[in-house]
Amino acid sequence: MSQRGRAAQLPDPRHTTLRGVLADGTTVRCFEDGNGQPKDFDCARLTVSPALQRMFAEAFAKRTAPGSSLRSMASIGDTFRSMRRFTQYLAGLPRPPVTQSGLRPHHVDGFLADLRARGQTATLREHLRGVKTVLRQLDSWDKKMAVKLAEPHPPHARTAGSHSSYSRAEFQRIASAARDDLRRAAQRIRTNRVLLEQYRSAGLVDPTRKLELLDYVERHADVPRRGGDFPSKSELPALWVSGGGFGATPDVIRWAHLSPLEVSAGAVLMAALTGQNPYVIMKCSASHHRADGDAGGPNTAIIGVSKPRRRSRAEMDVALSGVPDWISTPDDPGSISRRDELHTAFGVYMLLRELTESSRRIEGSDRLMLAYCTNGPHGRGIRRQGSAGGWVQPWSRGHGLLLDQVAGMPPELLVVSLARLRMTYLELHQKPVAHTEQTLVNDYLGRNRGNLVEYRRVVADALNEQVAKARALPLISGLSAAEINKAQQDPEALASQLSLSHSDVRRMLKGKLDTVMNACVDNQHGPYGDPGQPCRASFMLCLSCPCARAMPRHLPVQILVLDRLTDRRHHMTPLAWTTRFALPHAQLSDVLARYDDDDLNAARAAIDESHHEIVGRFLNRELDLR
Incomplete structure (x- = not known):
């Protein structure tokens, strides 16, 4: 009952929408997200016995039910075509199965071998995946068949030409x-x-x-x-x-x-x-919101879109700018x-x-x-x-658009596809669109074979520029182990050499002036802040600051930061890594070049959990003042 005491009224069962397996037992009615127009898939067309037709209809209905990962009519249709291809293979066997119990693991293996024999390597994974995910919807399999259906799918067949960008x-x-x-x-x-x-x-x-x-x-x-x-x-x-x-x-x-x-x-x-x-583009809605409320501000339309493969994060907003x-x-x-x-x-x-x-x-x-x-x-x-x-x-x-002309070659037609346009956009902008930066690197730019030479040239130029900048900037000053031992005995001499007070030298030697990768001897008169005010710059800028002093005790953190920067190469686009981290990477490399291998190995062995924690917080910008 409702809070006011009225009995809740349930929908009239006579007006419920029919979906799933219809009355004939072989027709499956499917809907896609955001579209009230259904589509019927007739499993009676499958070239198997009536019993298997009903079995496939039941499994297909569960595979396409609300909440499943098949949310577009295109993916639903692909799965049905895979199922039909599997039944065609079964029909061609000398003794095709006629009941569910007759389907055995060797039928799945034979289907895979048949696809390979026919040279269908590009669609092999999708066909096998479609069949296995449909059959897994049924619970009444024996142990061997259940294990076969749970096996990993074949790897993707990637070709160089299918994922290339335009110039x-x-x-x-x-x-x-x-x-x-x-x-x-x-x-x-x-x-x-x-x-x-x-x-x-x-x-x-x-x-x-x-x-x-x-x-x-x-x-x-x-x-x-x-x-x-x-x-x-x-x-x-x-x-x-x-x-x-x-x-x-x-x-x-x-x-x-x-x-x-x-x-x-x-x-x-x-x-x-x-x-x-x-x-997303083909399913785009005409409904939108204006960021300025139509009040005359910057032209931006915010639309709601759906990307089914994101599962729980499928629904998202996209801002279309007037820039x-x-x-x-x-x-x-x-x-x-x-x-x-x-x-x-x-x-x-x-x-x-x-x-x-x-x-x-x-x-x-x-x-x-x-x-x-x-x-x-x-x-x-x-x-x-x-x-x-x-x-x-x-x-x-x-x-009839043409490819870029190649000397000595006849002109060729340019084939336009939205997927290649997306690939080109990602390459030119070097930023993720509705995915993570790691996905951008591994799944898009990593498999892109178009215009690769030009992109490498751009990255190389940017890297050379950052390295040259690192060489031009003053490198952080350092104190050797011998200088520190001498200062422990005579701090006044080091104070006179560095133009510091005796108390500052003692505090520096005790580690009370340490930041992340060095000690700071003057927090209020550095080049990156207002005179007399505490410095608010990133600790990464200490690598070229005249107020910074690097000592052997900072080696473990410096080594760990360099390792983390190197590791980030594999999770970012080359151009993004070069722009953000090539300069400090080159500076740290020059700092570590002052030490011999024995010192570096000893420092690496001394790295403990506290070093990992401070470096993690540092590189995640948790230590920055905002």
Whole structure:
């Protein structure tokens, strides 16, 4: 009961949404996140016995149930295709199994061998993974089969050509072609909307009935049809439409709605300007929030997106800024109008939202990527595009863009894909987009084979610059073990040599002036702070500070910091590591070069847990004043 004493009202079971295995026992109805349109998968098409068809239907329904990792229709369809491929293999056996108990581990091994024999190495892992994850949904396996289904999947088959980025010139050509398409579409639809508004409000004279047709197209995304009792003629355009000289039906409907190729141009430009995952772009919503509340501040739209593979962190917000991305623009920024809306992610998003307004109303959808399709699984009409390559590949072929010219080689066509645009964005910007920096290094830049020589040159130049800077800066002063032993006997002599008070020398020798990697003899008159005020600079800057003194007791920490900086090379992009850590790495290397191997080995052996703790806090910036 509710707090007010009323009995809770449960949903009427007659109106519940059917999902999972339907009444026939072999059809599975599936939904994807954020889409109320279901899709049915018929397991009766599988080339196995009726008993196995029902078994696969049950397992597939559990695999695609709410809360599973299959959250997009594309991934659900891939799993069903893997299941169908497995049943085709079973049907080709001399004695195919007919019941669940007849499925044995050697069938899984044989399926893997069959895929390899057919040369399907690129999809081998996904097919086997899809089958095993479906079959694991059932509990009634014997021990041997359960162990087989729990075995690790084969490693990814990575090829050099499948994950390569574009050169900057190619990247700019792709973005320029997409902008041209969107500009033409915007001019066409905006012009027609002005005419339509005048026609509806002022009743413009329309002797050719073109404005009447435009009004119908804008409202219905279709042209008037003949109707009647003859199916072969009822779907034909009305005679006044077909005989009015308005053009083909798809061309007429594009008076007010985008074509699939124009929506592809928008997706291409969004990928070039944001670097987002292709799935995120194609499923992008038209709903958004303005960071300034439409009060005239910086143009930024905040949209909610979903990245299913992130599981519990799938839902996230993405900020689309009105700041131009100059990487994808021409080399001459002066040729770009400040009012050009297609050089910012915010501008492209708002334009697509404007141009698909009528399409969203007709479709009853909040999806951004909508277009009028002349055919498809659901016939003609306004349709949402689910996969990233469905419309982008024809757009790429239609433009006939060329790869960068190589001397002595014939020109080749440039194949555009959202995945490669994302790879190029990540390479050019060197920052993660909806993933960690380690994922950026290992899973994206690590497998990228495009423009590698140019990237290495940029990193090498940056590294040489940081090393030269380290050589130019004054290196931290140090005291040897002999000097410290002498100072213990005669601190006044060291105080006179360093221009310090006797008390400061004693405190330094006792470790009371230590920071992290050294001692600080003057905390209020260093080069990185205001005179007379305590220094607030990072302890990393002590490596070139005249107030710092390094002594043998600091060696364990210095060695540990150098090791940690070296280890971070493997978890960051080369350019990011060079920019942040190449300078202190070179400085520490020069400091340690003052000592012989015996001293360094003894210091490394003296490293204990307290050293690890202070270095960890130091490199995590827990010791910085903020």
